[in-house]
Amino acid sequence: LHIVIIYDMRESEKESAGSRLRMTRQRQVILDEFRKANTHLTADEVYEKVRKRMPRVSLGTVYRNLEILSRRGFVDKIELAGHQKMFDGNMDKHYHLRCVRCSNIIDIPARNIRVDLKTVEEEGEFKVTGYRLEFTGLCPQCRRIAEKNP
Amino acid sequence: LHIVIIYDMRESEKESAGSRLRMTRQRQVILDEFRKANTHLTADEVYEKVRKRMPRVSLGTVYRNLEILSRRGFVDKIELAGHQKMFDGNMDKHYHLRCVRCSNIIDIPARNIRVDLKTVEEEGEFKVTGYRLEFTGLCPQCRRIAEKNP
DNA sequence: TTCTTTGCAAAGGGTTTGCACGAAC
DNA sequence: GTTCGTGCAAACCCTTTGCAAAGAA
Numbered sequence: 001l002h003i004v005i006i007y008d009m010r011e012s013e014k015e016s017a018g019s020r021l022r023m024t025r026q027r028q029v030i031l032d033e034f035r036k037a038n039t040h041l042t043a044d045e046v047y048e049k050v051r052k053r054m055p056r057v058s059l060g061t062v063y064r065n066l067e068i069l070s071r072r073g074f075v076d077k078i079e080l081a082g083h084q085k086m087f088d089g090n091m092d093k094h095y096h097l098r099c100v101r102c103s104n105i106i107d108i109p110a111r112n113i114r115v116d117l118k119t120v121e122e123e124g125e126f127k128v129t130g131y132r133l134e135f136t137g138l139c140p141q142c143r144r145i146a147e148k149n150p
Numbered sequence: 151l152h153i154v155i156i157y158d159m160r161e162s163e164k165e166s167a168g169s170r171l172r173m174t175r176q177r178q179v180i181l182d183e184f185r186k187a188n189t190h191l192t193a194d195e196v197y198e199k200v201r202k203r204m205p206r207v208s209l210g211t212v213y214r215n216l217e218i219l220s221r222r223g224f225v226d227k228i229e230l231a232g233h234q235k236m237f238d239g240n241m242d243k244h245y246h247l248r249c250v251r252c253s254n255i256i257d258i259p260a261r262n263i264r265v266d267l268k269t270v271e272e273e274g275e276f277k278v279t280g281y282r283l284e285f286t287g288l289c290p291q292c293r294r295i296a297e298k299n300p
Numbered sequence: 301t302t303c304t305t306t307g308c309a310a311a312g313g314g315t316t317t318g319c320a321c322g323a324a325c
Numbered sequence: 326g327t328t329c330g331t332g333c334a335a336a337c338c339c340t341t342t343g344c345a346a347a348g349a350a
Contacts, residue, residue, distance in 0.1 A: 058307045079231035081282050108273050123258050125290035133283050140275035208332045
């Protein structure tokens with residue numbers, strides 16, 4: 001359809017190679033919870049999940065690890081406008097839609113959605129290297145509900 | 151070029167009609183500062199500006215007014231990922247680019263940039279009503295600097 | 301042993317809120 | 326006179342940080 005992404009912002013934020021990651025039990029459990037959940041989680045959702053298995057874990061540790069794991073590319077840090085930071089275990093390229101009714105976030109596969117950065121650059125003297133795109137609307141459930149009660 | 155926006159998210163967040171806005175001196179000064187600045191300002195930048203003219207104004211008042219003024223459509227609330235909220239007196243439709251070098255935000259006119267929401271809806275059962283799009287890159291000054299020092 | 305990571309608790313930034321007083325209409 | 330907005334200060338939420346002790350390699 002349109003054109004290609006020159007460069008993905010998230011790539012630039014990743015740690016350049018760097019030393020091997022020390023695999024602590026906390027780290028393993030956090031990653032494992034992402035694998036189980038397979039959705040976006042806020043830091044304190046992760047904290048609650050991890051706490052069930054390691055009651056003495058601290059919130060600080062969770063925050064520090066989420067930061068590290070996202071820099072290393074194990075999870076994706078997603079910061080949608082005006083909301084709490086979230087982390088995403090699903091690393092396939094996708095966008096997010098926030099449902100205006102239930103305020104959940106759902107994934108939108110990125111297959112055909114591209115922003116043409118060349119077109120953007122024609123608007124001025126700047127250089128465009130990345131973008132962030134998010135949607136609002138109705139998730140499938142809420143859409144069905146809304147269509148029944150018009 | 152591409153297609154049209156069905157509906158702009160910011161519209162939905164505006165106050166539905168509602169009573170007339172009471173024009174306090176604080177409100178006037180805030181609006182006036184936006185007119186003078188003609189850029190994005192954070193709440194505390196506004197606070198500092200207003201304080202020079204009304205030393206007893208409170209930060210709370212500034213926050214409350216920015217909220218109200220943006221709901222009424224006098225200024226635009228812009229919340230870029232992972233950064234402090236900003237408010238924008240420029241109400242022409244435009245996007246924002248954050249310079250990765252100086253971290254300033256610059257405006258990108260929206261002339262030819264459109265996201266085709268129909269294409270997005272083909273990706274799933276959800277309904278898409280709005281989007282938020284922001285860019286990263288280099289502002290004109292930093293771009294020039296970067297091109298001289300490759 | 302060495303270097304990283306942890307738990308804890310305190311501090312930080314940005315923003316919101318309860319309240320009694322004061323200002324618009 | 327009524328309502329709405331204000332100043333003030335405290336509270337709030339989310340996140341980060343300093344430090345000494347614990348744990349990986």
